[in-house]
Structures are given as C-alpha cells and as structure tokens.
Amino acid sequence: MWTVAVRYTRKRKNAVFQLGFLSNFLISPLHPPRFSGANYFPTQYSESRGPMAPKDRKPHVCRNPDLIRGVGKYSRSKMYHKRGLWAIKAKNGGAFPKHEKKAAAAAPVEKPPKFYPADDVKKPLVNKRKARPTKLRASITPGTVLIILAGRFKGKRVVFLKQLTSGLLLVTGPFKINGVPLRRVNQSYVIATSTKVDISGVNVEKFDDKYFGKKVEKKKKKGEGEFFEAEKEEKNTLPQDKKDDQKTLDAALLTSMEAVPDLKSYLGARFSLKAGMKPHELVF
Amino acid sequence: MPFKRYVEIGRIALVNYGKDYGKLVVIVDVIDQNRALVDSPDMVRSQINFKRLTLTDIKIDINRVPKKKTLVAALEAADVKNKWESSSWGRKLIVQKKRASLNDFDKFKVMLAKIKKAGVVRQELAKLKKETTA
Numbered sequence: 001m002w003t004v005a006v007r008y009t010r011k012r013k014n015a016v017f018q019l020g021f022l023s024n025f026l027i028s029p030l031h032p033p034r035f036s037g038a039n040y041f042p043t044q045y046s047e048s049r050g051p052m053a054p055k056d057r058k059p060h061v062c063r064n065p066d067l068i069r070g071v072g073k074y075s076r077s078k079m080y081h082k083r084g085l086w087a088i089k090a091k092n093g094g095a096f097p098k099h100e101k102k103a104a105a106a107a108p109v110e111k112p113p114k115f116y117p118a119d120d121v122k123k124p125l126v127n128k129r130k131a132r133p134t135k136l137r138a139s140i141t142p143g144t145v146l147i148i149l150a151g152r153f154k155g156k157r158v159v160f161l162k163q164l165t166s167g168l169l170l171v172t173g174p175f176k177i178n179g180v181p182l183r184r185v186n187q188s189y190v191i192a193t194s195t196k197v198d199i200s201g202v203n204v205e206k207f208d209d210k211y212f213g214k215k216v217e218k219k220k221k222k223g224e225g226e227f228f229e230a231e232k233e234e235k236n237t238l239p240q241d242k243k244d245d246q247k248t249l250d251a252a253l254l255t256s257m258e259a260v261p262d263l264k265s266y267l268g269a270r271f272s273l274k275a276g277m278k279p280h281e282l283v284f
Numbered sequence: 285m286p287f288k289r290y291v292e293i294g295r296i297a298l299v300n301y302g303k304d305y306g307k308l309v310v311i312v313d314v315i316d317q318n319r320a321l322v323d324s325p326d327m328v329r330s331q332i333n334f335k336r337l338t339l340t341d342i343k344i345d346i347n348r349v350p351k352k353k354t355l356v357a358a359l360e361a362a363d364v365k366n367k368w369e370s371s372s373w374g375r376k377l378i379v380q381k382k383r384a385s386l387n388d389f390d391k392f393k394v395m396l397a398k399i400k401k402a403g404v405v406r407q408e409l410a411k412l413k414k415e416t417t418a
Binding site: 157262265266269281282 | 386388
C-alpha cells in the first residue's frame with residue numbers, strides 16, 4: 001500500500017515536499033477520503049465569476065487536480081491566486097463584491113394564542129404518499145398473452161388489454177375462443193408469457209373500474225316472499241350492452257389473431273404443469 | 285476396457301460444474317494430480333479440478349501453456365467448434381439448450397407437431413398391419 005503512494009508522488013516533484021511524511025498515512029483506512037469540494041464536480045461556470053454567471057460555457061477543466069483523493073496539488077494561497085480573487089477584489093476597490101440582502105418581507109405579527117391545551121396532542125406524521133395503480137411488470141404490455149393462475153379460469157391463456165386505474169388488469173379471452181369474458185384480473189395471479197398479440201385495432205377506452213362494479217339498486221322496503229323471487233330473476237342475466245361490447249372487442253382481436261398460425265388453438269387450451277416441468281426453469 | 289480419452293495438453297474438455305458450466309475448454313497444463321490449467325478463447329486462463337471436467341474426444345496440437353493468440357489460432361485450425369457441434373454429444377447439448385429456451389407458445393406448437401407426426405405414423409402402421417393380416 002505505501003509503495004503505491006510513493007510511486008504516485010514521484011511524478012509530481014512539488015508534492016513530495018508537501019506530502020512528505022504524511023503521504024504514508026493518507027491512504028490508510030483511518031482517514032476517510034473527503035472530496036476537495038471545488039474540483040469534485042467539474043462546473044460549467046468558473047467560480048471566480050460567481051454563481052450568477054451564465055451557464056452555457058464550455059466545460060471547465062479542474063483548477064486543482066487531486067494528487068491523492070483529498071489532497072489537491074495547490075495550496076490555499078496558490079488557489080486564491082489562481083481563482084483570481086485578487087483581480088476581482090482589485091476591480092471592486094479592495095473588497096469582494098457583495099450583493100445586498102433582499103429586504104425580508106415584513107412577517108405578519110403573530111399574536112400569542114388565547115388557549116393552550118392541557119395535554120400535549122401529538123401531530124400525526126406527514127404522509128406524502130400518492131395513490132397510484134400498482135406498478136405493472138415490465139413483461140406485461142398491451143397484447144401480451146397471460147396465464148391466469150387462480151379462480152374460475154385458472155390455467156386459461158388470455159389476452160391483456162390495459163391496466164385500469166385500480167391497478168387491476170383488463171383482460172379478455174377472447175370469449176369465443178376460451179370463454180373468458182372482459183374481466184379484471186390481479187397482476188399477482190398471472191404469469192406473463194412472451195407471446196404478444198397485435199392489439200392496435202382494439203378500442204379499450206370505455207372500459208374502467210366502474211364498468212365492472214356492482215350495480216347499486218334502489219333501496220326497497222323489506223317485502224314479503226314475493227318480492228324476493230322477483231329480484232333474483234333479474235340479477236342472473238348479463239345486460240345486452242355488455243354482450244355487445246364483448247362482441248365488438250373480440251371481433252377486432254380475432255382478425256389480428258388469424259395472422260398467427262395455431263394462436264387460436266393456443267389460447268383455447270389450458271396451461272398445466274406436466275411431469276418433468278420445473279417451474280423455476282420454465283421460460284414463459 | 286482401456287481408456288480412450290486421456291488428460292493431455294490440448295485435450296478439449298467440457299466443464300460440468302461451476303461458474304463456467306457448459307463451456308468447452310482446452311487443457312493447457314497439468315498442475316498436480318487433481319488440477320489442470322485450462323483456457324478458452326472467452327475466459328481467463330485458470331485452474332480447475334479434474335472432477336469438474338468431462339473429457340471429450342477432441343484433441344488439438346499445442347505446446348504447454350501457449351499464448352492466447354496461439355491457442356485461438358490452434359482452435360481455429362483444428363475446427364473444434366464444428367467438430368463439437370456435429371458430434372452426437374454436441375448435438376444433444378444443442379437440442380437440450382433449444383428445448384430449455386422454448387417459449388410457452390413454442391412448446392404448444394411442438395406438442396401439436398408431435399401429435400400430428402404420431403398420427404401419421406399410426407396410420408402407416410395400421411396400413412401395414414392390415415396388409416400382413418390380409
């Protein structure tokens with residue numbers, strides 16, 4: 001370690017005198033390195049001109065190169081001369097130019113409060129979190145074929161359309177191929193394959209979380225047995241407009257899927273683990 | 285049964301354990317009873333235990349510990365890459381790699397192809413059976 005320091009200093013004859021005895025200790029782990037502030041980041045504007053100078057100049061070479069991390073080549077007095085502070089002072093008649101402090105805006109007079117609570121009420125901690133949809137995995141892009149892992153449609157291969165504001169993924173079978181309707185699915189219960197379907201001809205603007213929410217019914221007075229039966233019958237059927245939405249969406253998708261051979265039968269088949277398949281070694 | 289593949293300078297071996305798993309390396313020197321110095325165009329020359337190597341049939345003509353340039357030239361001259369990839373062992377490894385890298389969709393297509401092929405074979409077999417019984 002020490003021989004390295006000596007070799008380094010041999011190149012700079014001045015430095016040997018400056019460092020001398022200290023050079024042996026400077027790279028020891030006991031002295032944490034400190035960056036020499038001015039030349040750590042090469043600045044675009046020179047320090048002598050001040051922070052107000054325009055920034056669009058060619059990048060400035062460091063004035064005080066490091067001999068060893070933490071030790072510059074030039075001493076304080078030399079740097080003073082290099083930075084031209086003497087010239088600035090001379091220009092300004094002996095003292096470094098000062099900007100006057102901006103007069104502080106008169107702060108409104110604060111009256112002492114009329115009431116002090118008996119117990120100290122603790123303030124809750126500041127929470128700057130913003131609600132945003134779950135981060136979508138990089139492997140999931142519009143048109144990706146996903147494998148659903150849980151629920152009624154487990155194992156089904158399905159086309160991803162978009163991520164809704166709630167974070168859930170909007171997905172469709174297409175319905176004609178595998179019986180999966182327009183549906184929301186959680187990202188965690190899905191494997192993303194690397195197969196992509198062309199989804200450019202499909203319009204998914206109108207689908208959002210509200211579309212899939214439960215319909216709120218008007219409050220009815222608690223009726224007798226007759227009332228109950230009437231309600232049940234209405235709920236079971238899917239409204240026609242939803243069926244039409246499914247049809248139009250799938251029509252556009254199916255045309256783009258015709259182009260790829262076997263894609264339709266692929267989406268129609270369910271995925272399952274067979275003998276010899278090791279999930280951690282599978283490439284999806 | 286006498287041994288056919290010997291540890292010698294220039295013997296090509298396959299690394300079967302460790303960081304360089306699956307690489308073809310050349311034995312460039314023997315260090316002691318258990319270790320050899322191996323080298324390959326895409327790795328730093330290093331020592332490796334014989335237990336981590338599987339010898340192949342291929343041997344090239346080099347001096348003990350050649351320079352990297354000479355080694356690469358000798359490998360090119362002996363056409364090791366093509367010899368390996370055309371050998372049955374080499375071909376098997378290539379197929380294994382291809383199968384491991386298959387996509388879910390690719391696997392599905394392979395399955396369809398297998399079923400189709402089996403169907404054709406079965407048809408022919410049925411025809412032949414008919415002929416022999418008739």
